[in-house]
Amino acid sequence: MGLREGGRIEVTEAMSAGIKKHWVFVTLYVVLSLFFLGAAVGSALTYSSVVKVQEQVVLGSTTHSEEVLQNGTLFISFSIDVVNPSRFDIQVNSVSWYVKVYNGTEPHRYAMQLAEDYIGSTEGKEIASKSTGTLYFTAYVTDPVILSALNGFINYSASGGTVYTLAALPFVHEFDMIGYLAGFEHNYLRERYLNDLVRIELRYSSEDAGA
């Protein structure tokens, strides 16, 4: 097809004639292209939402209490909220909670670990989308070795002018949670950035929070 004066009209007409002639082929091609455009846009939006979740999911209000029971056992409880305003459920992979009392000051301080708890992936715990999940932990400190160490710490502090009681020690609660966005593969051995992309890591320390 050559071009002459008014060639644009000729081209347009020739192209429309070509499209009419091969309409099945052209339609299939356009549908294929639009399908992939939709898939790409949808995937990019999902990617954005997944990245956004990293900022959206936060730890909420925390409470902790310590009391000495009648039999001398130290009872410790801790609760923390995981706020998930995103549209994805979070599968809890691991949760760990530690309660410590630090003896001394940095860098020569010694941690007395009083209690700990762990939730693994096998428990199948989930934080549903657009909800707040509350995790609650309790522990009883009954070990006489630990209790005597705490009493020793109290007596030693008293000699330095700081008065503590067993229920009002400078307890430090540490909480770590690793979760994955439900429905997304995250067991890649080589492409670990894919695991990181859908992983949620949350950390709390009452020492950092000043609680």
Next chain:
Amino acid sequence: MKVTRDDIIKMIVTALLGSTPIAFMTFDFMFPNISFPSLDKNLLAEFLLSILIGVPAGYIARRTDVAMMTVISYVALGYTLAVVFYSVPYTVYNLDLVLSEFYYTLFFRMTILLLFFFVLGGIVGAIFGQIIRDSMRKEETRLDFPDNPKNRPLAQEELESR
């Protein structure tokens, strides 16, 4: 032979339509766990699909060099689109991007190999497209001129004599 305006228009249209599968496949190769439907980093599937995408380039273009140029154009455009999709969280949603150089380096490192597959598959597809078009034209010509002895179906005796 001069490239006509018709060739250029066809090339642009084909490049626009062919770029979206390339963009999706590249993005999917980067994030197979969040894209849908995913090819799961299956290079054979990527190659076969790139052959399919190359067919229209050969079918539509009259000339082989234009078909090859079309393949390169849609691969380049599609790859650029994939980079745009990859940037969406930081351009559209204004999220914080840490170490942007590494962010894009990771993308190029993970997907650069695909360009060779896309171009190679596209050229193979364009050749298929040309074969399909030529055979269809031959068929059309034969149907348009049934009286031509060359186009007449051979009689049984003629077949036997051959």
